[in-house]
Amino acid sequence: MTQEYGASEGSTVRAAPAVGRRRAAWILGLACAAQFMVVLDVSVVNVALPSIRTALGFTTADLSWVVNAYGLAFAGLLLLGGRLADVLGHRRAFVLGLALFSGASLVGGLASSPAALIAARAVQGAGAALLAPATLTVLTGTFTEGPSRTRALGAWTAVGVAGGAAGNLIGGALTEYLSWRWILLVNVPIGAAGVLLGGRLVPGGRDGGPRPRLDVAGASLATAGIAGLTFGLAQTNSRGVSDALTAGATAAGVLALAVFVRVEARVVHTPLVPPRLLRIRSVGVGNLVLLLTGACLIPMWYFLSLYMQQVLHYGPLRTAVGFLPHTLVTMAVGARLAPRLMERTGPRTLIVTSAVVSAAGFWWQSRISPDSGYVDGILGPALVISIGSGLLLTPITTAVTSDVAPADAGAASGLMNTTKQVGGALGLAVLSTLAATDGVGVPALTAGYARAFLAIAVVLTVTAVVALALPRRPERRTG
Template structure:
């Protein structure tokens, strides 16, 4: 007699029906995160073509990127909490739909305003997708080894997305049109809709009432949006201008109100401050803030070094990113077994050290640099370190969080990475520009060789500062809890 058949079925968690095809769930989450990260970088190499086709001026062109970043940063927390309350699968599908439709509209844009609004729509869709991918993984893979493996692959997709975006953008712009940088998301969106609808089981916090803290949601979204706006436009209007100071001041005040609202006023806060009682969550979010600053700024300055200093084409620039992309994938995926055995702390420490070493080496490259001798080694080391950081922070940020708050923890992690990227890039661009202007004072502005040297010296300074920031972040990572036996 089959004794297994006679055993009563184990009750399922009311908030989560376990999926029959976890492999497809993992593939959907990894592909979704890859598309989100990729879309944040793929437009970079297309900007000159976009400017020419839609008559952007030099100041307004940056909004092709900023229009995506601002709603993405501002809505991540709200979207993460909504996933916990209203259903992770439902929000996942909604985000994919918004992102895909916005991509179609962007690809059909006939004016600069049209494209900017479409990019903002993409940012909204990405903000819904990003926390959904991580919260679905967290609630699907609960066994430590499976969880570590899943997070490793998710981290590889997230870490390599930026570099793949530059490569894909260069190929698409050179062989097709900048419009296909956006239109390529349509078939990807259709595939993702099918994968999520087929494999992802609905889950939410069964104990929570379906209510949102409206005041909290508005204050954190507007506060983050104003801060990102102030940072993005600081170079254009001047950091001491009334516009920028007002935006930054209002953003800070709104975030202070948000914290008061969460602690004292909200009946059902979207970000219960009790989540920060977990030392693992607090350390992970601090590390990911500085790691995000290093990732986006390094991609930006490598691209500038390759194109403006060394004269690479868009396609050649994309190809130059392949080693970095592969190294990030290997670093993120290869450490999954280590995370399961040792916890996140050693992974974070090694990742920070490797990334800092790579940037120190990269700072030695100047206008005479050769790719194989001067750029290949440091970008590979940086990529491995970045992959370790992405996987380590994802594990640390969600490991000690109850299932009912997985969407919140995911949204919080993505928010800190996005804010770190915006803040870090703005500061490091100012550092690089200051050094470049200093180097140009004693040379002829028309001298192309002197200008290349001045630009390269600015990028070198930015790499050095970023390496120092990552080295200092090691002190934060040391506070991460050790692995439990």
């Protein structure tokens, strides 16, 4: 029995299509592989940066754009990418996003100059911004609401977390044993296979009738606002908060987003983010929870990486191996345990509980000292943090997407991904300021990282309180 969703004016009410179990498994694997690639490429270049600088002649100042070009395009275009999934249909958005991402990976892997690599990374980010929401809408369009969708979202979430965690490991291994170019070229054969399979397996995702109009004004404002805000936050560490470029970009981003909200609510006929979405309690509160969660879990990898390299004196590959407990436990808990617990407790209870567990893990992590070793300084807290975060992400995804009409699925998933990325950027900027120290040596560094981990524990505790405002169970809409 399929579950139908209500939709407002001009949208089509349609239940998730019934597909065979074997085809559904292929679609799930395809969506998870694409999501893994998107998240992986956020961090996979980090370990390879010294090799890239030597090979292409980057200056120290320009080298950061290998990372920032992808991140800015990804965050800035996510809302547009989500809405395009509604306009083009899920299959077309998925195939186009994957083709753009893989083609840019090929160009970047063959780049012979800094400008070519930076441009390729920006196009990669644009492809990722279309592909990431499409992977989620493909799943919500394939699996009907209930246990099957919960299990699919659990696998999707766990694979996304694994992609972020595995970036350093894969980047370090490819750079050390092959070449830095393979951190990009590895996407090409996987992407080509995904394009071929996606064209055959993925449902179209749109019924007949007039094609929705794309909100160009909203897309431009959202892209400019999020890119400006993200750029300003990215410059905070290197230039300082009072720097003219940092302050100007941040102010321009905030202004553009304010105008975007006004335009979406009062001007356009088919808004990029329909205001009705934010009036759904699970969507509005769920995105606030996701913002706070992103501000904690995304910066975690940054600070733990620095702690292992600067305090424990690990090399890049050994540091990457040190993250394996986080990756394996989070994947196992997210894919296996979280869906089962959700069937018994519902999303809200699990979000509150797992946020508290994660906060306890980060409090333990904040107790590090210059004499801490791997077992007491990394492994012990990692087990608690990973159990908490593994249980946290699946119910948040479910809560944010459960009450959304099919016509708005792409917009909702684009908003969700944007919220998470903006939360991560904001969290990293604030936490980096807290971790900064005027002292030198291992004791000063350790104290700074401990402050950052303690702040994360506090924010996750606040997240648990905010999550109490979520509905106890997703609303069942019948049109």
